Amino acid sequence: MPADRQGARPPVRISSAGALELCGIALAHPVINGSGTYDLRAALSVFGQALLDAMPFAAYVSKTITIAPRQGNPPPRLWESSAGLLNSIGLPNPGLRAYLEEELPLLEQLSVPLITNVMGADVDEIRELFEACSEQPAIAAVELNVSCPNVKDGLDIGSDPRTLHEVLRKTRAALSKPLIVKLTPNTADVAACAAAAEQAGADALSLINTLRAAAMRSDGRPWLGARSGGLSGPAIRPIALAQVAAVAERVQIPVIGMGGIQSARHARDFLAAGASVVAVGTESFRDPFLAARIAAELSGERALANFARSAAIAAPAPNRQGARRAGCEPARAETE
Amino acid sequence: MxxxxxxxxxxxxxxxxxxxxxxxxxxxxxxxxxxxxxxxxxxxxxxxxxxxxxxxxxxxxxxxxxxxxxxxxxxxxxxxxxxxxxxxxxxxxxxxxxxxxxxxxxxxxxxLGRPFQRAADAQAHVLLVGGGIGIAPLLALCDLLPGRAHALFGFRDASCAQAAELCERPAALQIATDDGSVGRRGSAVELLVAELARARQAAASAGRQVVVAGCGPPPMLEALRRFCRERDLACELSVEAPMACGYGACHGCVLELREGSYARACIEGPVFAGERLGPIPDYEA
Incomplete structure (x- = not known):
């Protein structure tokens, strides 16, 4: 990525206290969760207070909320693939009303900002979701899942730059909060979709969502109840890195990078590829507190990087470079 | 932090x-x-x-x-x-x-997960109906009820049936094997069919209720579920489902309940009251 473009990137600012900021939302560290990978109510019922004391994520991203309740796909919904997981969960959720009335009061109590992920099948639905979220002080930002087939041609809204641009252009004004667009990787040109989203008013982008995938039973029938699903986990990390880099190079708004992150090293790779924030998803299934450990490791580096930055008044260039590569600060922050 | x-x-x-x-x-x-x-x-x-x-x-x-x-x-x-x-x-x-x-x-x-409840009740006359590796949670239940639980275990063959030795202090232990090499030929469900009348009588005379605790391969568990339903027999079944997280986070391990909704095996199960369950799927079949 050309140095001048990185230098121009304004997204994540470092406050005087050394905290991160994403679209105006303060983050204690750069690790959040991928939508739909951490049912908080369930996790709280198992881990109790320990989870609240050690919330692994700097912001909590909800599962995808739709206007009508969804039961999800028929089982089986999971298939373990080579270094990865295929799922066809099918976005089960209680619907917008029940989410706002029953789940929001719980999520409000979190010590971290809440990002609500929503999905609508058309402009009207998305507008309704945006308007409802705008009225909720507890929601810091909205993430729009655009991996939803549109009614007209069955293609995902997010897979075509023009469709995505049109949908966002018609709905963006209905949301009074920062808008994150969760891009789909199942498209010919993810960077073009990213640019379209940016142009139409997205404040940040997150990627990658799962890659469309299938598995067969020994008798040749599809394994998953929904026939096909999405692939996640370490198997997709190299693809995710390439897509994050392509998007980060194309847009000025911040990028939340995810896809098979299992360690601080992997998180650093995404930050190096141009992400400002990273998300842990499938790996939380293996270890529910892994994200906390990644964050701790990155924060340790960030503390060092902050130290390096103040020291850089005396010794500029090499240390600055080091601080940027350590993870959380874009070049812009160092010059502020 | x-x-x-x-x-x-x-x-x-x-x-x-x-x-x-x-x-x-x-x-x-x-x-x-x-x-x-x-x-x-x-x-x-x-x-x-x-x-x-x-x-x-x-x-x-x-x-x-x-x-x-x-x-x-x-x-x-x-x-x-x-x-x-x-x-x-x-x-x-x-x-x-x-x-x-x-x-x-x-x-x-x-x-993790929901344990046996009815079968752990002091007033239960417990029949442990297990198939193969499915005897595992029943061993733990038997430990909780020393001298009180009646074990009915089915195995593929004599070699597998060695696992029955892990069952400590059952009130009684009966074994079946698919090939008849040890015990009765057939499955654990057939042991239950043969034993039920006696168990009900014994339970009734002690003022207790028969509760079946079952675990095993899907076809055996489905046969057990149906039998218990036909005979109006209280049962708790430990089910298996492809699982990713184990703590309710991913919604991957659902199975269909009788009333049509989905339940996560990891936090609403793995032990379910038998009457809540729909047909138990066998994905490997």
Whole structure:
């Protein structure tokens, strides 16, 4: 990525206290969760207070909320693939009303900002979701899942730059909060979709969502109840890195990078590829507190990087470079 | 803190998250293995609960890059700070777990899930109906009810039936094998069919109610579910489902309930009241 473009990137600012900021939302560290990978109510019922004391994520991203309740796909919904997981969960959720009335009061109590992920099948639905979220002080930002087939041609809204641009252009004004667009990787040109989203008013982008995938039973029938699903986990990390880099190079708004992150090293790779924030998803299934450990490791580096930055008044260039590569600060922050 | 793993305040005992534990023993038991893990600070599981288990080394080292996810295993026993698991090698994950040597380390998250409840009640006349490796959670239940539970176990053959020796202090133990090499020829459900009238009589004279606790391969469990339904027999069944997280986070392990909704096997189960369940699917069939 050309140095001048990185230098121009304004997204994540470092406050005087050394905290991160994403679209105006303060983050204690750069690790959040991928939508739909951490049912908080369930996790709280198992881990109790320990989870609240050690919330692994700097912001909590909800599962995808739709206007009508969804039961999800028929089982089986999971298939373990080579270094990865295929799922066809099918976005089960209680619907917008029940989410706002029953789940929001719980999520409000979190010590971290809440990002609500929503999905609508058309402009009207998305507008309704945006308007409802705008009225909720507890929601810091909205993430729009655009991996939803549109009614007209069955293609995902997010897979075509023009469709995505049109949908966002018609709905963006209905949301009074920062808008994150969760891009789909199942498209010919993810960077073009990213640019379209940016142009139409997205404040940040997150990627990658799962890659469309299938598995067969020994008798040749599809394994998953929904026939096909999405692939996640370490198997997709190299693809995710390439897509994050392509998007980060194309847009000025911040990028939340995810896809098979299992360690601080992997998180650093995404930050190096141009992400400002990273998300842990499938790996939380293996270890529910892994994200906390990644964050701790990155924060340790960030503390060092902050130290390096103040020291850089005396010794500029090499240390600055080091601080940027350590993870959380874009070049812009160092010059502020 | 954005740092270390929490140490208190969880139902899972010290170390709310995944614990790194040491393997004490891993002995053959017929074609199965009995894996014993040192777990001095973990919460004591209730019979029917399970843990997510993976080897810390050599996990994902298989020819096709598997296993990746941890494996869900019912506690067969928890005693003196040691967790016991009965494991059959059925895929790359269980293959690695079966090969664990003493001194190797495992990652373990547990105890998880809903345990046996009706069968653990003091007023229950308990029949343990288990098939093959499915006897594991029933062993734990039998430990809770010394001298009180009647075990009806079915196995493929005499070699598998050696696992029945792990059952300590049952009120009685009957065995069936598919090939008739030990005990009655047939399945554990057929043992139940033969035993039910006597059990009901004994329960009635003691002022108790017969409760079936079942676990086993899907076809056997489905036969058990239907039999209990036809005979209006209270039963609790421990089910299996492809699982990723074990703590309700991913919604992957659902099965369809009789009234049509989906329930997660990991937090609403793995033990379900039999009458709540729809037909038990056999994905491998």
């Amino acid at each position: 954005a740092g270390s793993v929490p140490s208190t305040g969880s139902r899972l005992g010290q170390g709310a998250g995944r614990r790194e534990l040491v393997v004490l023993a891993n002995q053959p038991c017929g074609p199965y293995r009995l894996l014993q893990v040192d777990d001095p600070h973990g919460a004591t599981p209730q019979p029917g609960q399970f843990a997510m288990l993976s080897a810390l080394e050599g996990w994902g080292a298989g020819a096709d890059g598997r296993p990746y996810l941890p494996r869900a295993l019912s506690y067969a026993r928890h005693r003196d700070g040691q967790a016991h698991f009965l494991i059959a090698e059925v895929g790359p994950g269980t293959k690695r777990l079966c090969a664990l040597a003493p001194g190797e380390r495992v990652g373990m998250l547990g105890p």
